[in-house]
Amino acid sequence: MSAKFKLPRRTLTRLMVLAPLSAALLSLPAHAQGSYPDRPVTIVVSFAPGGGVDGVARILGTALGKVLKQSVIIENKPGAGGVIGAQHVLRAPADGYTFLLADPAFAVSPSLMNNVPYDILRDFKAVSTVTTSPLVLSVPVKSPMKTVTELQEAGRKAAGGFTYSSAGVGTSPHMSGELFRLRSKGNFVHVPYRGSGPAMADLVAGNIDFSFSTMAAALPFIRDGRLRALALTGPDRVAELPDAVPLAASLPGFDVRFWTTLMARSSTPPEVLTQVNEAMRTALATEEVQQAFKRIGETGTYMPLAKSDAFVQGEWKRWAAVVREAKISIN
Structure with missing residues (x-):
């Protein structure tokens, strides 16, 4: 007959004290138990490959991966003016x-669409700005339009309207076109695409x-002579396009910047x-990254967490006013 095994009272007491602590440790999220990140990180791009946002993402992914010491995967989720990509992120842990x-x-x-399935101020938080740049107003090289003034006049006279493409409804190229239409009082017709790549191809x-397109999307075609740059949406000239003048020269106050955050x-x-904000600061400060952005017409821009959030909120307020003035809506 075997004897019953009995723990000493002191050992039993210690186990009773340690049990809740062990349970609490097991309930902690993975990043609290180990070092973050311990697996690949994904950056979702809401547009098709080949456009400006995609180009920025691939440079950022490589640089951020080096700092975080993990692979960074770029995942394209185009459609609905960026809503599909944002919703995909919101569904992820x-x-x-x-x-x-x-x-x-x-x-x-959020200002254009009645049923955006999220609140950008409540459901998302900015980690850091990444890049900023002016947009480029360009025409096919065979176009008779040589100046912005000629384009404005042609738009006012064209009964059927002059078409302009964008990377999608609500994108900065679309909103630049709407501002241009409002300020020029021209008959300009928006043709949206699922990203800068197909928009530039047409x-x-x-x-x-x-x-209107990002520098990253337009520069290759301007450099090889297939497009002609007429103007920039920022207030200054850029070295990459010495012949393109600021739109503000003919439309005072016109200032639109493409940005990524x-x-x-x-x-x-x-x-x-x-931790990711700090990694962004380190990655964006490197000469390698700054030069890579410069080659596609972008400028790296880092901001701390709070300042990044305030920037996005400011952009939301600004474009909400433009949407109201232009009377744009999507059901």
């Missing part, structure tokens, strides 16, 4: 492994009269957001 690389469409869509082919779900742990 808020654990710091899925981010959105947002552009102005992210701030514009412009180069001569199926579209003109376009890394966004996370707002419920992502604050310590993870802080």
Whole structure:
């Protein structure tokens, strides 16, 4: 007959004290138990490959991966003016492994659409701005338009309208076109595409009269002589396009910037957001990254967490006013 095994009273007491602590440790999220990140990170792009946002994402992904010492995967989720990509991120766990690389469409869509399935101020938090640049107003090289003034006059006279392409409804090229239409009082007709790549392809082919596009999307076609740059939406000239003049020269006050910002779900742990923001600061400060952005016409721009959030909120307010003035709506 075997004797019963009995723990000493002191050992039993210690086990009773340690049990709740062990349970609490097991309930902690993975990033609190180990070092973040311990697996690949995904950056979602809301547009098709080949456009401006996609180009920025691929440079950022490589640089951020080096700092975080993890692979960074770029995942394209185009459609609905950026809503599909943002919704995809919102459905992912808020654990710091899925981010959105947002552009102005992210701030514009809530004012354009009646049923955007999220609140950008409540559901998302900016981690850091990434890049900024002016947009380029360009025409096919065979177009008779040589100046902005000629384009404005042609738009006012054209009964059927002059078409302009964009990377999608609510994108910065679309909103630039709407501002141009309002200020020029021209008959300009918007033709949206699912990203800068297809929009530029139709412009180069001569199926579209003109376009506002990111520097990254336009420069290759301007450099190889298939497009002609007429103007820039920023207040200054840029070295890459010495012949393009600021639109503000003919339309005073016209100032639109394309920007990208890394966004996370707002419920992502604050310590993870802080760590990624610091990684962004390190990555964007390198000469390698700055030169890579410069080659596609972008400028790297880092901001701390709070300042990045305030920037996105400011863009949302600004474009909401433009949407009201232009009377744009999407059901």
